[in-house]
Amino acid sequence: MRQSNLFTKTRKEAPKDEVSQNAQLLIRGGYIHKELAGVYDFLPLGLRVFKKIENIIREEMNALGGQEVLLSALQNPELWKTTDRWNDNKIENWFKTELKGGGELGLAFTHEEPITKMMTNHVTSYRDLPKYLYQFQPKFRNELRAKSGIMRGREFVMKDLYSFSRSEEELDTFYKEAGVAYENIFRRVGLGDVTYLTFASGGVFSRFSHEFQVISTAGEDTIYIDTEKKIAVNEEVLTEEVLEELSLERNKLVEAKAIEVGNIFKLGTKYADALGLTFKGEDGKESSVHMGSYGIGVGRLLGTIVEVLCDEKGIVWPESVAPFQVHIVDLSQGDEKIQALALDLYKDLEKAKTEVLLDDRDLRAGEKFAQSDLLGIPYRIVVGKHSTETDFEVVRRSDGLTRGVSREAIIKGEYGF
């Protein structure tokens, strides 16, 4: 893509009402636009990153045996009354709306009820199970206070997977696999070193749920980490009893602020019982389906990557989620030869299916570099006075290292760092 054609613009300053680093940088870079408090639009660059993250999650969910669906955002109150979750005293952050002809509707804040009900049409026998359904779907939560930029919004896209198993054991097995898939996801988006499996409050059907917490001062949660075992405990469940149960020693735990980027937990038969999701076993007996729920906020994950990996100059995207792999900065300043060098390289990279952004705008070098740093594309190729037809200067964004790289190697994506 040519930058001269991109409608978004970078800014030197962030709006004063954005305090969080993730939103400041994303707005300055033209990745997102704030629509309302806690409500953000994704612009072309932001959407590219969003889709990259979404695809990594999708690949891992498919590898788990997940089948992708898309459930509606408008929801039937009757289902929620069945489980006693329609009442505003029970669920405070509902967005509710009305039909013209009378009657209420809910705007989805989660999907346990509708997906469980939907599955009653498809599950009758033990042969129909287990099944794993997931979706990327907007969720609406009427937060009393939106905050932390895109980390806690009122509308956000969540990947939610629901597992439908025949027994507790079958659920346990899948639950463990899902945990591994989650670790894969966070590693693949560049957060592997700072993400901890964290024990958090469970529910009626399990002692604990598990959160995936990324260490960050921007986090809202406090966790206690055992760095040797690479697990953590959320402060909300930290008691002597729990420590003993998990064989952890209090004096070995390190306190840290963390961002919850994922959460998995077992639902048992709670929703299946309430909504009649049962199956006939081999013995002909009717049993309730054992369910689990597995969530990742895509926007929050994107914001977390910005928050954790940025530096004083701007965003630093890992290659796996970057909007482009290569940023060609054309410093021709009217020199047609240099301009042609940049343009030829750009065209050849596009032919080679490399995602490349060409800064072909007529701006000064300083501005271009500053904006390029802000955008955070992993590799920058500077085409200027020193460039030749065969050699270019490549700068790695993450550490600023610079190398001379041959045209041939660049086309192959081999920069030699």
Next chain:
RNA sequence: CGGGGCGUAGUAUACCGGUAGUACGUCUGCUUUGGGAGCAGAUAGACCGAGUUCGAUUCUCGGCGCCCCGACCA
């Protein structure tokens, strides 16, 4: 929901009971050209409503919106 703060140009800000100034941005021209450059010119603004007043962007009240701390967060 409790507490606090704030609403002036696209952005960041200043001043003022007598209709608003600066910087960045944007546009034009010239100069400049490897880290947000310079000169000249131009563009563009008081959240909404009511009240007080000769006069309100300024004071008062109400509404709306935004931010922060806390609470909340299947």
